[in-house]
Amino acid sequence: xxxxxxxxxxxxxxxxxxxxxxxxxxxxxxxxxxxxxxxxxxxxxxxxxxxxxxxxxxxxxxxxxxxxxxxxxxxxxxxxxxxxxxxxxxxxxxxxxxxxxxxxxxxxxxxxxxxxxxxxxxxxxxxxxxxxxxxxxxxxxxxxxxxxxxxxxxxxxxxxxxxxxxxxxxxxxxxxxxxxxxxxxxxxxxxxxxxxxxxxxxxxxxxxxxxxxxxxxxxxxxxxxxxxxxxxxxxxxxxxxxxxxxxxxxxxxxxxxxxxxxxxxxxxxxxxxxxxxxxxxxxxxxxxxxxxxxxxxxxxxxxxxxxxxxxxxxxxxxxxxxxxxxxxxxxxxxxxxxxxxxxxxxxxx
Numbered sequence: 001x002x003x004x005x006x007x008x009x010x011x012x013x014x015x016x017x018x019x020x021x022x023x024x025x026x027x028x029x030x031x032x033x034x035x036x037x038x039x040x041x042x043x044x045x046x047x048x049x050x051x052x053x054x055x056x057x058x059x060x061x062x063x064x065x066x067x068x069x070x071x072x073x074x075x076x077x078x079x080x081x082x083x084x085x086x087x088x089x090x091x092x093x094x095x096x097x098x099x100x101x102x103x104x105x106x107x108x109x110x111x112x113x114x115x116x117x118x119x120x121x122x123x124x125x126x127x128x129x130x131x132x133x134x135x136x137x138x139x140x141x142x143x144x145x146x147x148x149x150x151x152x153x154x155x156x157x158x159x160x161x162x163x164x165x166x167x168x169x170x171x172x173x174x175x176x177x178x179x180x181x182x183x184x185x186x187x188x189x190x191x192x193x194x195x196x197x198x199x200x201x202x203x204x205x206x207x208x209x210x211x212x213x214x215x216x217x218x219x220x221x222x223x224x225x226x227x228x229x230x231x232x233x234x235x236x237x238x239x240x241x242x243x244x245x246x247x248x249x250x251x252x253x254x255x256x257x258x259x260x261x262x263x264x265x266x267x268x269x270x271x272x273x274x275x276x277x278x279x280x281x282x283x284x285x286x287x288x289x290x291x292x293x294x295x296x297x298x299x300x301x302x303x304x305x306x307x308x309x310x311x312x313x314x315x316x317x318x319x320x321x322x323x324x325x326x327x328x329x330x331x332x333x334x335x336x337x338x339x340x341x342x343x344x345x346x347x348x349x
Contacts, residue, residue: 031191031276032198032269033088034110036066036080039196048193050112054078055103057094066106078102110205113197117187121179154178154323162327166334170327173216177209178323185268185315189308200318201269203261210257210264213326218253221333229253256329260322267318271311278304 037047049067056062056077068075069090072082081091081099090106091099124147131140131148140148159174160167184205187195199205229249231239238245278300285296 032201032272034108034197034202035088036090036106036108037070038109038112038193039191050109051107052078052090053105053107054090054092055105056092057100057102109197110199110202113184113187113194113199114205116194117180117184117199120183120187121176124179124183150179151175154320158320158324158327162324162331163334166331170216170220170330173212174323174327174330177213177326178319181209181264181322182316182319185319186312188268188272189311189315198269198272200264201272203265206265207257207261209322210260213260213329214253214257216326217256217329217333220330222336224336225333256325260325263325264318264322267314271307271314275304275307275311278307 035047036052037049040046040048047066047070049065049070051063052066052069053061053063062076062078064075069079073079078090078092081087081089084099086099086101089101090104092102093099127144128140128148128151131144139145154175155167155171159171163170181200184199188198188200190196230246232245232249234245281300282293282297286293
C-alpha cells in the first residue's frame with residue numbers, strides 16, 4: 001500500500017513554465033535534491049517548515065522558519081535564490097546590493113533525514129541489546145528477531161569470515177555502516193514524511209561514508225600494509241630511482257573510497273530517477289487525451305511499482321556491497337604474513 005501511495009503522489013510538485021509547458025528536468029531534480037522544507041503530498045504551495053540558521057557578512061546570526069522565505073518572500077534580508085549559481089540556496093544582499101552566500105547551518109531536509117535515520121538505527125540496535133539484557137540468550141521474535149538475524153547474517157557471512165580474529169574489533173563500525181545505509185535507502189523510497197529524502201543519492205553523503213572507511217582502513221593499517229604501499233615486493237627498478245609502484249599504490253588508496261562513493265551514489269540516484277521518470281510519463285502524455293492518459297497511467301503505475309520493489313532489493317544489496325567492500329579494504333590493511341605463518345604452524349601442530 002505504501003509503495004502504491006508513493007508512486008501516485010511522487011510528482012506532487014510538478015514544475016511548469018509560464019506558458020504551461022512541463023519542466024521535466026526541473027521537476028526531477030527538485031524531487032532528488034535538498035530543500036529548506038519537507039514536501040506535503042498533493043500540495044504545490046505547502047511544505048513542512050524547517051529552521052534556517054545563517055550568519056551574515058557582519059557576523060550576526062539569524063534563526064527563523066523556512067516558511068518566511070517561501071514562494072520568493074524576503075525575511076530579514078534573506079531569501080531563496082531562483083536561478084544562477086546559488087539556485088535553491090539561502091542568499092542575502094550586502095550594503096552595496098551584491099548577492100552573497102551566508103554561512104549556512106540550516107536544518108535542511110537532508111540534514112533532518114540524517115537525524116531521523118540515525119534515530120531509527122539506534123532504536124533498532126538498542127532494541128536487540130535490550131532484549132538480550134532482559135531475556136538472556138532466549139531467541140528474540142518478530143521485529144527484534146528479524147534485526148538480530150540481519151546482524152548475524154552480516155557479521156557471520158561478511159565480517160567474521162573476512163577479518164577473522166579482527167572481526168570483533170571492526171564489527172561495530174561495519175555493522176553501523178550497513179544499517180545506516182540500509183535505513184537511508186528504505187526511507188528514501190517513501191516520499192511522505194519522514195521519508196522522501198534522497199540521502200544515498202546525494203554524493204556528499206556517500207563520500208563522507210567512503211572517507212570514514214578510508215580513515216579506518218589507513219589509520220589502523222599494519223606496518224606490513226604501509227610497507228607494501230611505499231616499498232612493495234617487486235623488482236627494484238619498479239620502485240627505484242623512479243617510484244612507479246609506490247605511486248600506483250598511493251593512487252590506489254584513493255581510488256577505493258572513490259569507487260565506494262560513486263557506486264552507492266549512482267545506483268541509488270539511478271533507481272530514484274527511473275521511478276520519477278516513469279511517473280512523469282502520466283503528465284507528459286496528458287495533453288493527448290483521456291484514453292492515452294488512462295493507458296499511460298496504468299502502464300506507468302505498474303512499472304513504477306515494479307521498480308520500487310526492485311529498489312527495495314537494491315537498497316539491501318547496496319548496503320551489503322558497501323559493507324563487504326569496506327570489510328575487504330580493512331582486511332587488506334590488516335595483513336600480517338608473519339602472524340599468518342605462525343598461525344598455520346600452530347594449526348598443524
